[in-house]
Amino acid sequence: MNKRKKKVWIVPTIASVAAALLLFILAPSLMNNMNSSSSDSAEMAQENSKIAMDTEKKEAASKDESISALQEPEEPKQDDDVGIFSSEEKSIQGYAVNSIEDNQVLLTYGVLLGGASFPSIISVVIESNGENVVEQWQKNVPIVNNFFREHSDLGIDEIPESYFSDFEEIVTKDNSKAVRIDVSNSVNTESFATAETSHFSITVDSFRYLSEDYQHVELFQNNQQGIYVGQTGILEKNIDIEKDTKKAYLYYVSEESNYKLLAQTYN
Template sequence: MKKPDWNEKQIERLLNQMPLVKDKQTADEIYQSIQFKIQSRKKKKNWIAPSIATAAALFLIAILTPLILEQGAKEQKTAMDLSNSEKAKIETAVQDDGQTSEQTISNDKNEDVDHQLNQVLMEDQKETFVTKASEAEDIITVGFTNDQAELILPVSLELNDKKKKIEVIEEIKPEIYSDELGPISFELSGAEIDEEANNEEVNIDYHKNVQISGSSEETLFLNSVIETFRWDNYKKANLYTNDKQGIELSNYGVKNEVEMQKELKKAYFLYQYSEETQKLLVPSPNSYDSIEQAIDAMKTGLDHELKPTIVNHIIIKNIFEDGEQLEVEFEAGSKFEDNQEFVIMLESILLSAKEFGFKTVYFKGIDINHIGVMDVAHPIEVPFSPNPIEEH
């Protein structure tokens, strides 16, 4: 059979169809390698053999070298393309990850702000019968008296403007609070009030004849003055009638001043004029010798107007005084709930503790962590004052 004639293009095509050959040798190295292999073969010594071998080698070199160089260039380009592609992917991934991280951080921050806002809103919605010590600058507490002129009803007004507390007290009209509290009166109505330069004394000038008969009414009158100013830092109220020093009282004679006592050692009871009016935490008319006696009184109440504030099925196991902290331990197994009844109980104890000079109260034996706005798992700071309502 006649052998086919191969031209250069056919040989090149055939070589292109062969498997990819990767060779890092230079053309000279390839040439030397071929020469070495040819010379190492045992062939007949023929004058034409070296010429043929040389020609074949040169022919292969001529064909393979461009292909090898081209293939190397392609591989280098592919590697560079892949490198650039991978680099771009990595940069994109890093950028995306950075953006994702920033977005995640932003989302986390937003969620945290939302959570804090929700906590504040939840606390605002929860019921409380006291004002916090931190709110003292924005609160003025006044001592109203009930319709029978028997009880002092302390009420804390939230200031809505930049008026001084003294100015607010001067302008109070008790009748505008009757829908919320029932019929009440205010012993300082119509009085001119100013503050001494030392900010520790107030002057109360009544531009009317103060006619009070009987020791109970006189005591109630003086207690109303004390209840209005003792929550702040006043130490004394100087009394005047129509610019003249003193107020005429039947049993006391002329009363020139009233000393302020911040700690009156009172128990706190629940008062509510009717089902339509607010519940108030009201101090007892009399004082007690100890905080234990005050809390015992709060278990039973005093009469139909001053009702008990201690939940009837809750047993107080122990009351312990630790410096400025009062520890109240409830009997193990006591079931507590986050509702108004338990808020009233704990906040009345806090108010009474303040009356005896305690700064914090630590409740032990409570099976939940929060009641109302209180974190009962930790010691609680005593309040500033009782019964917050908005100023009208």
């Protein structure tokens, strides 16, 4: 049998050789590009990592500063002044009686703040002279009023000395302690306006804050028991001293002062 001659495909062979040659030529360039790309990626990753670390450090530092600011409040300024006081905090300026010694006595006065607007109490600690607390209370009224005049920026009205002639501790028929108040003969309590009536009543109310257990106040004028206070038409002979009124107290600061005072609510 006659053998058939095999055809040789020259074109595909040439194409394969050319492709191989082209790959050989491009391989170093591709390797360099791949290495460069890999290096750039690594550097970028490192840079991103560095940025992330810096950000975390800044955030951590910011948090530390915030925590430090919260944990280190500003220390309050010290104030060594002493005197009349009626507040328990010093966020502005104020004082409170924490304790008294055996040879001392605490005197408390009912006063009005802000032009007869708010009732309040003011306390002083003095060296006891051995007299009963009512006598010592009366003797120190001029001293307390003088303090109010010298510190008018506090906005405390003076205790109305002119209304009264004498204060005395007495013992009643049932052997309980009471306070006798003699009103000045020159004072017409029946014609008192609202502000004057409030001032009078707040002063009388002072005795419920004293350490002695006084049951009531007896009112005298012209050596006769009983007076008319204001235009009520009611003859007041005795005023019971209430120990627990369950009234709230608010902080009062006048526009001219930095001192806190306690203002009592009316209801």
